[in-house]
Amino acid sequence: MKTISSENRFYNTIQYIFCGLVFLIIAVPIYISIMGGFKSVGQLRAQPVALPDPFVWSQYGDILVGQMGSFWLELLNSLLVGIGTVAVVVVVGTFAAYALARIRFKFNNVFFIYFWLGLLFPLAVAILPLYVQLRSLNLLDTHIGVILPQAAFGLPMMIMLLRGFIKQIPHELEEAAAIDGYDRFGFLFTIVVPLSTPILATVSVLTLVTSWNNFFTPLLVLNTQKKFTLPMGVMDFMGEHAADWNMILAFLTLAMIPAVVIYILCQKYIVAGLTSGAIKG
Amino acid sequence: MAKRHVYKGLAGRANFWTIAVLLGPALILFTTFVIIPVFQAAAFSLYKWNGLGPMKNFLGLANYQQFFSDLIVQKALSHNLIIAVISLAVELPLAMALALIVSNSKFKGAVFFRTFFFLPYMLSEVITGVLWQFIYHPQYGLITTLHGIFSPDSPVPTLLGDPSTVLWAILVVIIWKYFGLHMTIYIAGLQAIPQEQIEAATIDGASKTRIFLSVILPGMRTAVQLSVFFSVLGSIQLFDIIWAMGKGGPVNASETIVSYMYRVGLSRFNIGYGSTIAVCIFVICLIFSIIYQRLLVKEAE
Incomplete structure (x- = not known):
């Protein structure tokens, strides 16, 4: 030595x-x-x-x-928006990823490419029409109006990551499930979802962090101070207490x-999610 | 009633409703809030429209002509370019050096440093921006202390209020916030390099520099590519930090293309021209992505 x-x-x-x-x-x-x-x-x-x-x-x-009690309210709003976004992305994304990974049907690939396109569109490109859209849907100044666009823009990444993972689940498991009498939803909930927990956790944490720190969408959608998320609250508080x-x-x-706190608790998932593209043959 | 299907390994054709239930929500959500707005942006960009009432003032490509002769657009894009180039030039070597140090498990405190260096990335852009506004504050900030040490006789500079310094001051913040992300990507890349390769090279008597250049660097190609990609696209789309540190001012001196788009579209309610800028941002991102992919494919051959 x-x-x-x-x-x-x-x-x-x-x-x-x-x-x-x-x-x-x-x-x-x-x-x-x-x-x-x-x-x-x-x-x-x-x-x-x-x-x-x-x-x-x-x-x-x-x-x-x-x-100056706005802090707790804004914390709660951020939490609400974050959890809402994660819930929508996870539920909707898991369903879609499962269909794209496991079911053979016409245009499966077309749908896959359709979602993949989403990775190319930065939020900034859509932000002005989004404002008009949300206004006509009466979603301006609501938390739902922040949650849905955030979830929609998070969806492609979720579907890509999860689809790749679900594809790798061995076919023998499917056969076993079929013999036990499971239908597609049964297979999804009893086998696919439990096996996908690590990747679901990774995407959930990343989505939560992105939502938590997001400023652009809330800035676009929210007007009433009572509904502000924390980043907006910071800007607002600064405006009020200038000196x-x-x-x-x-x-x-x-x-x-x-x-x-999120970082300390979920560091493993955050790092895994952000670096998932870094290692490749 | 849910019908029990007997699948041959669950393969084969599923019925329409199964697929509709699984895929439908994602399609509706994605189409409503991503695809339609993107196409609407393209449509709006051909009109003069304040966002209210019917769109009837068709301009054709006039907004695009304005885009190409708009001096603020040129200024903003040059800022985006400066930010992309400088942050790459500083962040990447810094992140690489730190990754090499803290991925060595014999280095005491490696895990601590690694964890801590990533912390700024976790803070929101707004929090980071406001925090640095204070650091730069000419009456209270850290800058006054530093200035007092290095040149106590001159007046304290207002870094964020001076058009000639504001962009550089913000660049410091960008590097402060994002180098940890790149470091973390490099650590992941480093850990994927087989240890035997490095040991073999060491036994063959290769120097540390030699090992870095011929074993480690090639092994980290994917990681470097990813981090360059993140960095450039992030620079093109930069908004939050800019907005939190002075909304693009003073006199557009820290304007980026997205902050200008936001100002045009939602402060001046010129949704038509704002959408033109949005479409051009998209085209710029797309062109960069395509060229970048092409270069990588070529390099791989």
């Missing part, structure tokens, strides 16, 4: 310095946001980086339990927490 040479130790040190620097570049702004929420405006101006002295709890307090940066930073910090 090799011993650690001085050259290796040198490289190692360089690597730690490099990682440490990148760490600081990411950590300092986040730290400033967290601590800024605990400062008075005066402290913030004099000492943007130092620890708060004294800690002022009223900003976080006001946002969480005080009169009170300590308030804004407190709100910002609180708004970061859910995404960080």
Whole structure:
């Protein structure tokens, strides 16, 4: 075995310095946001980086339990929109992916290509007609009006990933299910769905994160502050408290927490989903 | 009543209703909110229309003529190009270097760094944008502290308020937010390279640089291709961060093509011309995708 040479130790040190620097570049702004929420405006101006002295709890307090109660409502709205989007994508997408993967029928391939086309259309292209469309469907300023377009644009990716997966489920399982008397829906619910849990989880988490962070669609659809999702809430709060940066930073910090929690809990799925295209022969 | 079919391995023809129930909802949803709007955009783009009342002011291709002579379009597209090129040039080598370091399991803290470096990607663009507005704030922000250290005598620059600096200031934020995504893609690519290949090369006495160039880099081709693709398409469609950091201003100095489209379409209610811009964005994305695929196929041969 090799011993650690001085050259290796040198490289190692360089690597730690490099990682440490990148760490600081990411950590300092986040730290400033967290601590800024605990400062008075005066402290913030004099000492943007130092620890708060004294800690002022009223900003976080006001946002969480005080009169500025928009935070909880917006959190709830984001949750509602996110879960709604995931539910629609998962149910509708699983059905479609199953049909495209497992049932032979005329035009199966045509439908497949039709959905595949969706990957080519960025949301931005559709956003103005979407506005007109939602207006004529009376869905402007409703959460459904955010959920449906988000789900529709998430659908192609879901169908592509899941179809590929379902295709790989061995035919023997289908035969066994047929012998046991299952019909297509029985097979779908008792065999395909349980086997697809990992990929369903991956797509669900990615869809949730995308919805959670989405700003474009809610900005287009929602007008009433009571219906705002968190990213819109952040913009709105900033508009209202233009000079009170300590308030804004407190709100910002609180708004970061859910995404960080999702990340910590679901890191495995997020990374798997985003890198699924990175490995190929 | 649900009829029990006796399938030969469930294969063969399914009845129409089975397929309709399975495929119908997806078709309706996808057609209503993706396909129809995209075609509507193409139709709207031929009209002068404020989004209300009937469309009757047919312009033909006049909106497209306007698009090609619109100075703000040119400015916005040049910003998109700058963002695509610079973010690629900085993010990719940075992400590659970090991936090489933190994918080494002997590197203490690798998992921590890997997890932490991805964190900015998880924060919404709006949160990131507002946070950096504060960092750049000439009275409160971190920039005042840094400025105080490096050149205390000159006035603190207003990076986001100055047309000559705003785009660069936003570029820093873009890199801050997205390099972790590229790093994560590269880590996945690195992990897929068979360890034996690297060991074999080491035994043959190849230097670290040599191993990187002839074993690791070729093995990461798919990963690099994917990350370049994400990066360029993301740059073309950039909106949220731009909107959160100053809505394209001052005087269009940080305007991107999508922020301009939004402004034209929904602030000035010029849905016709806005749709023209949307169609052109689509064509640009499409052309890039096709050329990129072609290049990759050629390279693979």
